[in-house]
Amino acid sequence: MKLDSKYFDGIRLRPDREAAKKAEAPVCGWEGCNLPGTHKAPVGRDQEGRYYHFCVDHVRLYNKSYNYFSGLPDTDIQAYLKASMTGHRPTWKMGSNSSGAMPADKPSGPPRRWSKHNRGNFDIFGEGAARAPTPSRKARPLEIKALETLGLPQNAAGETVRVRYKALVKQYHPDANGGDRGSEDRLREVIQAYKLLKQSGFC
Known part of the structure; x- marks a missing residue:
């Protein structure tokens, strides 16, 4: 080569x-x-x-x-570090809009009018929602037994349970019976049944 x-x-x-x-x-x-x-x-x-x-x-x-913060006062350094937690993007308090003002209780302008047919569909957070019935659930065996102890049907509402409980306590309490302690066992059953229903969310 x-x-x-x-x-x-x-x-x-x-x-x-x-x-x-x-x-x-x-x-x-x-x-x-x-x-x-x-x-x-x-x-x-x-x-x-x-x-x-x-x-x-x-x-x-x-x-x-190297020190990026050289010459800056402590207040500016703290403000920078606080802003870095959100990526230096603006934030607002919960329940406020971008201007920082809390929303008004009622919207401005004329109120919307809904017919009785579509009120349940659109008035979710208004007066219609307050009147909406709570969905009923099937009672469990212990809850059914507690309702029977109070002498109530399985579909009894919470207010009905409370009224019935107060009436039975007055009826079986020894003070209401002239000091007769013969109905104490029945009173104890009523109280236990009411406690179980209360813990279960019936009242």
Whole structure:
């Protein structure tokens, strides 16, 4: 193989990127250092996009001592840290709108009028919702027994249970019977039945 062949002159070698980078890099910005400044370091706050150029050793020293909050008062630092918790985006208190004002109790303008046919569909949070009956659920065996103890049907409402309980307590309490303690067992059953129904959400 001839080393002085014309074909060797046309071969392109991969360029040494590190060497090119060092050749193009400015001198290190550290005082007294003449090495190439191949590493960038931020200048500081309010100077985004501007950088110092340091060699690898001096950029490490600079990064250790870099302080973004240098020269800021403590109140500004605390405000910045608090805003960083929400990504520096505005926030409002719960139940308020974007202006920070609480919503009015009643909307302005004339009240909407609904017919009796669609009131249940649209007046979810208005007067119709307050009058809406609570959905009934099937009573469990212990709850059925407690209702029978009070002498009530399985579909008895909460107010009915409370009224019946008060009436039975008055009826079986020893004070109402002239001190007769013969109905204490029955009173105890009534009280236990009412407690069970109360814990179950019947009243």
